[in-house]
Amino acid sequence: MSEAPFQKVALIGLGLIASSMFWAMKRAGMDSHVTGFARSEATRDTARRLGLCDQVCDSAEEAVKDADLVVLAVPVGAMGPVMQTIAPHLKPGCVVSEVGSVKRTVIEAVTPHLPEGVHFVPTHPMAGTEHSGPDAGFASLFDNRWCLIVPEDHTDGDAVSRVETYWTALGANTERMDAEHHDMVCAVVSHIPHLIAYTMVGVADDLGRISDNEVIKFSAAGFRDFTRIAASDPTMWRDVFLTNKDATIEILGRFTEELMALQRAIRTGDGEQLHAYFTRTRAIRRGILEAGQDTDAPDFGRAKVDR
């Protein structure tokens, strides 16, 4: 067992991220005592059955009692209300963190409820799968992934450092970023790709002339990469778009503009423009491979599936 940066940790919300955090803490040999709470009784039952958390509590108030670190791992829209509920029960010096995909709105929702002497350190582990729920977590989810740390100028430096130490122990690399920049970066690398994937899958589902069966059978030609993203948790993503509205709409505008330019090139038969555009994008892919953020295995990195 290694000395943990926080002796008592409370996980509020027990989905993919929180359950992965628990298993990663255990893997790291942290000697923290971990309590957990989820709003749904079924989720709490599943957590107890899986041995997820040292203690699963029936209320958030109970879970955060005496905690040195409280992690809010609920949909972005629920962060404010949950903070309001737990605020009177936090011990002085406690660090409250959260793992939402949007920062400016969350900071605005949480900060008014923050008691004197409690520190707030927003984080965003940039890792996930299309699965959700307490049984979706696994210890290696954050390995070699980035966890963005998004303090404000006045945030206690020691609290920020301890949160960074904690995430490093969970396998992640950390980087500090301000909230506005975070929300714009995430709109580009995550939010808009998800929205586009959802839309493409919706279009395929709508087309009467092509059966669902055909869409499914022939998905290996590119479409399945979209369905994978578009299987992510609907509540989480609804909240992301509602709370990162400005950046989302700005990037969507850029996207639509470029898509229209390519559509025009297709309509007018401008092969040179298409070829130049399609060539430029390869360099980014190479960069991602070199940075170790994906594999170069053939067949889109996926194993053959026997039926």
Add this chain to the structure above:
Amino acid sequence: MSEAPFQKVALIGLGLIASSMFWAMKRAGMDSHVTGFARSEATRDTARRLGLCDQVCDSAEEAVKDADLVVLAVPVGAMGPVMQTIAPHLKPGCVVSEVGSVKRTVIEAVTPHLPEGVHFVPTHPMAGTEHSGPDAGFASLFDNRWCLIVPEDHTDGDAVSRVETYWTALGANTERMDAEHHDMVCAVVSHIPHLIAYTMVGVADDLGRISDNEVIKFSAAGFRDFTRIAASDPTMWRDVFLTNKDATIEILGRFTEELMALQRAIRTGDGEQLHAYFTRTRAIRRGILEAGQDTDAPDFGRAKVDR
């Protein structure tokens, strides 16, 4: 060795698909003699070095001499010109096939050059990776994937059956489809997803406020699935869009329409509409997993990469 449906096979164009076909034929123990030709001398040299094809020829005319099956595996825009070149050198009864991603335009480009007594059976193996070139191929590329067979009403039935037998031996499942329906299905499951992925990567590359380095570092949040698709061969994809213009523009119109509806829901804060849309798309994902066209492994099916 098993008796091959075609004794002498000529592969014209030695990229990902043709090289995978060669290795799959060898894996199947087919006793065919396989000749190959590529326009680029560098590609022919690589093929000779890899042992790709029993004989690499310096001209298409030489490669197709005495062939029972000629497979055109060149970009869609080159199918007509290549057919014109080889036509005088085909033996009577020969089956010409091709593996392009678009069918109506290819059929119109190839058919006028078809000699009397030579059969034309268009096919489309729905498998690929983002890699291209003679060294990108591997024997299992087509395993459990669909190969669409797109004959016309008047096409010789025996030629069609032999092509189906051939693809089944290479590991694929076959299904017949008419050219118009093929082009619409592929616009949905492949062409538009690729165009969208290219566009999204282009947008990220363009944004001055977000560095390439940031885009690359944080790509695991969804973006990397787009970059994978957007690393595909630019010449192949240019030709696909130029030759499947009608279906591409129709589906693009549908896509933009739905995207605008979601953008409006984001702008007006209509959470119910977003949630309902994001819920609907999960069913399609489940269908794809049940059909064995993807894996359900976490972390988007990709192995951890150590740096």
